[in-house]
Amino acid sequence: MKVLILCNKVPYPANDGSSIAMRSIAEALRLNETQVHILALNTKKHHRPSKQIEKHKPDTIVLEHFEVDTDVKVTTALANLFTTKPYHVSRFYQKPLAERLQKLLSQVKFDIIQLEGLSMAVYLPLIRKCSKASVVIRGHNIEYQIWQRHIAHEENWLKRLYLKIQNRRLEKFEKQSLEAADANVFISPQDQALYRNWGGRSINTVVPCGLSKEEHPPISGFQAKYDLVHLASFDWLPNKQGAAWFLKEVWPLILEARPNTTLGLGGRDMPKEFLEQSNNQLWLYPIVEDARDFLAHGKIALVPLLAGSGMRIKLLELLAWGMPTVSTTIGAEGIPISNYQEGILADDPEGFAAAVIYLLDGTEARKEMQMKARSFFEEKFDNRRLGKDLLSFYQTLI
Numbered sequence: 001m002k003v004l005i006l007c008n009k010v011p012y013p014a015n016d017g018s019s020i021a022m023r024s025i026a027e028a029l030r031l032n033e034t035q036v037h038i039l040a041l042n043t044k045k046h047h048r049p050s051k052q053i054e055k056h057k058p059d060t061i062v063l064e065h066f067e068v069d070t071d072v073k074v075t076t077a078l079a080n081l082f083t084t085k086p087y088h089v090s091r092f093y094q095k096p097l098a099e100r101l102q103k104l105l106s107q108v109k110f111d112i113i114q115l116e117g118l119s120m121a122v123y124l125p126l127i128r129k130c131s132k133a134s135v136v137i138r139g140h141n142i143e144y145q146i147w148q149r150h151i152a153h154e155e156n157w158l159k160r161l162y163l164k165i166q167n168r169r170l171e172k173f174e175k176q177s178l179e180a181a182d183a184n185v186f187i188s189p190q191d192q193a194l195y196r197n198w199g200g201r202s203i204n205t206v207v208p209c210g211l212s213k214e215e216h217p218p219i220s221g222f223q224a225k226y227d228l229v230h231l232a233s234f235d236w237l238p239n240k241q242g243a244a245w246f247l248k249e250v251w252p253l254i255l256e257a258r259p260n261t262t263l264g265l266g267g268r269d270m271p272k273e274f275l276e277q278s279n280n281q282l283w284l285y286p287i288v289e290d291a292r293d294f295l296a297h298g299k300i301a302l303v304p305l306l307a308g309s310g311m312r313i314k315l316l317e318l319l320a321w322g323m324p325t326v327s328t329t330i331g332a333e334g335i336p337i338s339n340y341q342e343g344i345l346a347d348d349p350e351g352f353a354a355a356v357i358y359l360l361d362g363t364e365a366r367k368e369m370q371m372k373a374r375s376f377f378e379e380k381f382d383n384r385r386l387g388k389d390l391l392s393f394y395q396t397l398i
Helices: 017-030 050-056 074-082 095-107 118-130 143-151 157-180 189-198 237-257 291-296 313-321 349-361 363-380 383-395
Strands: 002-007 035-043 061-068 112-116 134-139 183-186 203-206 226-231 263-266 282-285 298-303 325-327
Touching: 002 017, 002 095, 002 118, 017 035, 017 112, 017 313, 017 383, 035 095, 050 061, 061 095, 074 157, 095 118, 112 118, 118 134, 118 157, 134 157, 143 157, 143 237, 183 189, 183 383, 189 203, 226 237, 226 291, 237 349, 291 298, 291 313, 298 313, 298 349, 313 325, 313 363, 325 349, 349 363
Parallel strands: 002 035, 002 112, 035 061, 112 134, 134 183, 183 203, 226 263, 226 298, 263 282, 298 325
Antiparallel strands: none
């Protein structure tokens, strides 16, 4: 089977949630002997040097990338108000990729064209003109839902008004795109349920993001430097919002109960207001070279998300590594962990703080959670098996 994948960022090397999700599905297909061809935007924001791409990309995958700038700019954001298109996705239609896509489709007959995330659905009309392949949207999230949740916490009234306008457009575009595709692959049952509640009629299934067991062995033998660790890309608004909530609402409660608690907080594009809070108990790292190494030096990992949809790839990695974790319910969407078994779920500051303190005080509870987390990952999220499931679904579309 020949599969063409369109990506809004280069998935090799993968160093954030969405690129890990894209790499995951490409690897799942490759491991099941599928011919995979990738066209990816190499954006200014998430730029990958060509040498790094070639170093990490498997030889059996063809990957073409295009240097583009999709950054949000005030001028283009305001100009967008005079159109009917959602700015969230319109900026991802880039001429270099479009021209190459048109030429490639005239030369190669693909069985499946897989659009990674809603932003790549902007190429759907062009694909329909040039190919008879079945087009599948692999939704990483229900995008309008993420922004709907974020808007509820936005304090700037002018920004909130702009986002409401954009989100109405985004919701319309999302529903139209999912219906226009031949099939939709969701990575969480919650997203599939929301689509069906809309009255969505396209063929659809759920195939969660997976990881390789061999590439993600359990963490062991590390000496903890911090009681708590949290790692996130703060260029994604829900991550910034969740960390701000934790530092303002939860962290003081933990310190009140356990004054000597330490926290290691890392991630790119760290806000200035976070950096200003650095002290002997709150260690901040704007640059983290190795996510596994950083998280392995904590006793407990945190996933304090208040917005988002789809599936939390970072939580999946934590499960694979056997890290005891405290998360919000939204932070664990798409991963059906049992509370106080593979992790702990808490949504209010008092409950979140209490869960953290419970694990810090319970050495045996942490050890038991480590084993259950790893076993759960191996049972549910092995990448080779998930790739086989996806291919079985794709066979029904050909």
